[in-house]
Amino acid sequence: MxxxxxxxxxxxxxxxxxxxxxxxxxxxxxxxxxxxxxxxxxxxxxxxxxxxxxxxxxxxxxxxxxxxxxxxxxxxxxxxxxxxxxxxxxxxxxxxxxxxxxxxxxxxxxxxANEAVPGLGPFDGPGHSPMSAKETEELAQAIRGLLADPGPVVVGAAPGASCIGPVYELAFELDHLLRQRKLRHQVPIAVLTPEPFLGHMGMGGAGTIRQLLEGALEERDITYRTSVAITRITTEAVEAEGLVPTPSLCSIVIPPLxxxxxxxxxxxxxxxxxxxxxxxxxxxxxxxxxxxxxxxxxxxxxxxxxxxxxxxxxxxxxxxxxxxxxxxxxxxxxxxxxxxAELSARCVLDMGDRGAYMAVDPVRPPRNRIPTVSEGRRWLYTKQAFERAYLATARRGRRMPTTLGW
Ligand SMILES: Cc1cc2nc3c(=O)[nH]c(=O)nc-3n(C[C@H](O)[C@H](O)[C@H](O)COP(=O)(O)OP(=O)(O)OC[C@H]3O[C@@H](n4cnc5c(N)ncnc54)[C@H](O)[C@@H]3O)c2cc1C
Incomplete structure (x- = not known):
């Protein structure tokens, strides 16, 4: 060579x-x-x-x-x-x-892969998803529309999706935003996920994250269903196999990739x-x-x-x-x-008013270590600080240690 x-x-x-x-x-x-x-x-x-x-x-x-x-x-x-x-x-x-x-x-x-389910969007159908910069700007506009004209919302993922964390973040963040605006009572939020249980996230779950998510969604009046195969998204509802259509004026559904x-x-x-x-x-x-x-x-x-x-x-x-x-x-x-080396994962989930931290090693079960799961306001601050530090470091041509925040 x-x-x-x-x-x-x-x-x-x-x-x-x-x-x-x-x-x-x-x-x-x-x-x-x-x-x-x-x-x-x-x-x-x-x-x-x-x-x-x-x-x-x-x-x-x-x-x-x-x-x-x-x-x-x-x-x-x-x-x-x-x-x-x-x-x-x-x-x-x-x-x-x-x-x-x-x-x-x-x-x-x-x-x-928006072709997987009719209606996945935003540029192929009425659905929304923050999978790229352009799609995120479109979703921001849809959420501004929702604040002006409140109505039911579905946040979910299509069968075969792999990026499930944002489903929870978007549901919690939207709930928080609506509460701040005193509009939450006008917006039923339903989470529809293909996961067999909450917090599976395609990696078989992580310690007690399932219990944490169930409690947090229930506490916030966010309804949820698991093992859902979404089949179509229309301007008024999200349809899924074996379920009556869930009314939704703003359907945020993560596509398969x-x-x-x-x-x-x-x-x-x-x-x-x-x-x-x-x-x-x-x-x-x-x-x-x-x-x-x-x-x-x-x-x-x-x-x-x-x-x-x-x-x-x-x-x-x-x-x-x-x-x-x-x-x-x-x-x-x-x-x-x-x-x-085997891949491990550390992740902070924004829950609106606080955060949840998860660490799995390795990502794929069975695992050598019992996963760490922790909840609190400090994790939200950690996530915010990590974003700022990452951007400041990377734009100077340097790397952030991978073990932090996320
Ligand atoms: C909404 C959302 C929230 C997330 N939250 C988290 C989180 O909290 N924590 C976490 O760890 N991960 C999170 N992730 C996952 C994380 O963003 C991805 O793992 C990460 O972006 C993957 O990086 P990548 O370099 O593989 O690909 P990407 O980030 O998708 O980047 C692909 C790059 O390839 C370029 N490209 C594509 N096609 C071409 C082409 N034909 N020619 C030239 N260039 C091309 C693009 O311009 C881009 O620069 C999130 C993902 C999403 C969508």
């Missing part, structure tokens, strides 16, 4: 940015030429999308342009949309150029859902020199459930995947193999 390897990263979010920063920790400029491609010129702190939806933040407050911190790290940045990855020729094609690589890290996140078009359409790169199959080092199972991290990775569900729920891929998990992939990539340049 030549002295200076060419490494291309696709994606400028938690997976891509962590990969870039970690690569520079392991490989100096003289050893690697690193290029990051992303279709969005900004990094956005996605876990704060629910706060944007509730009007507690705007997108600008949770974003920064990628170019400057990457330049500081001697990582070339190009705001380009990838359209094809040729894993035989080792070339990434974008709408603007071709980028040959020796190593490629795919960190392209998801595409919302798929891989982005460019990854799904590139021959030999992904599984039928468009996710990238990887080994324990986040190395592609067959394509030479290719790694994938974050939501782009194919991970099997944590067991069968009556209604499908997929395995979560949180920001915290994404950063661990990037660390493992980079360790392996750097070691392979020297003809060795990197060390790997």
């Amino acid at each position: 030549s002295a200076r390897v060419r490494i291309v990263i696709i994606g400028g979010s938690f997976g891509g940015l962590t990969t870039a920063y970690e690569l520079r920790r392991h490989l100096g400029r003289e050893r690697a030429e690193v290029t990051l491609l992303a279709k969005d010129e900004h990094f956005r702190f996605v876990p704060s999308f629910p706060w944007v939806a509730m009007g507690r933040r705007n997108l600008e407050q949770i974003s920064f342009p990628l170019a400057q911190p990457l330049a500081k790290k001697h990582v070339a940045f190009a705001q380009e949309t990838v359209i094809n990855i040729d894993t035989d020729a080792k070339v990434v094609s974008t709408t603007h150029a071709e980028h040959p690589y020796d190593f490629l890290v795919v960190a392209t996140g998801h595409r919302s 798929a891989g982005v078009e460019a990854v799904a359409a590139s021959p030999g790169l992904s599984n039928p859902k468009g996710f990238v199959p990887v080994d324990d080092h986040y190395r592609h199972k067959t394509a030479d020199g290719v790694y994938a991290v974050g939501v782009a990775v194919a991970l099997p569900p944590a067991g069968e459930t009556p209604v499908p729920v997929n395995f979560p891929k949180t920001g915290h998990m994404t950063e661990q995947m990037a660390e493992i992939a980079v360790r392996d990539l750097a070691a392979r340049i020297d003809g060795r193999e990197g060390t790997t």
Whole structure:
């Protein structure tokens, strides 16, 4: 291999940015030429999308342009949309150029598979979901509409969803907002989840989180149903298998996810859902020199459930995947193999007036440690402080320790 390897990263979010920063920790400029491609010129702190939806933040407050911190790290940045990855020729094609690589890290996140349930939205149907910046702005507008003209709300997830945490956050935050405005009595809130029990979250639950969520929803008069297979969302209701339609004027339903078009359409790169199959080092199972991290990775569900729920891929998990992939990539340049580790997860759930902290190690049961679950106002402050610290640190080209907040 030549002295200076060419490494291309696709994606400028938690997976891509962590990969870039970690690569520079392991490989100096003289050893690697690193290029990051992303279709969005900004990094956005996605876990704060629910706060944007509730009007507690705007997108600008949770974003920064990628170019400057990457330049500081001697990582070339190009705001380009990838359209094809040729894993035989080792070339990434974008709408603007071709980028040959020796190593490629795919960190392209998801595409919302809104076609899975008629009515999932917002741009394909009347449903709403904060899965991207644009969709979050649309949801913020829908919530402003709800405050002006109150009516019933459903917050839920479609069968096969993997990003369940925001369902609870959105229900609790909306409840809190409505109470502050003295409008809660005009807005029945129903949670409809495909999970077999509350707090399963695609990872088989976490200690006593089920009991915590049941109590917290009941305390707040938020009704809930589990093992729900949503079949259609209309402008007036959410329909589900075996249930009478739940009236809803504002249906916030998290969709199942798929891989982005460019990854799904590139021959030999992904599984039928468009996710990238990887080994324990986040190395592609067959394509030479290719790694994938974050939501782009194919991970099997944590067991069968009556209604499908997929395995979560949180920001915290994404950063661990990037660390493992980079360790392996750097070691392979020297003809060795990197060390790997089971993923753990730490997560703080915003409950409106307080927060709930969960730590699982490893994410997939059975676990070595009894999960930690804790509730209190301090966790809400921790989540808020983590967001600020993360943005301030990352925009300076540095990394936050992955063990904190989230
Ligand atoms: C509402 C919500 C709340 C969440 N809350 C939490 C939380 O509290 N804690 C937590 O740990 N996790 C949370 N998550 C999960 C977390 O946001 C994800 O795990 C994380 O964003 C995954 O990062 P990623 O880099 O894999 O992908 P993404 O964040 O999806 O980023 C994908 C990147 O790829 C780029 N891209 C995509 N396609 C192309 C293309 N064709 N060409 C070029 N670039 C492309 C995009 O521009 C983007 O930069 C939440 C997720 C959501 C949606």
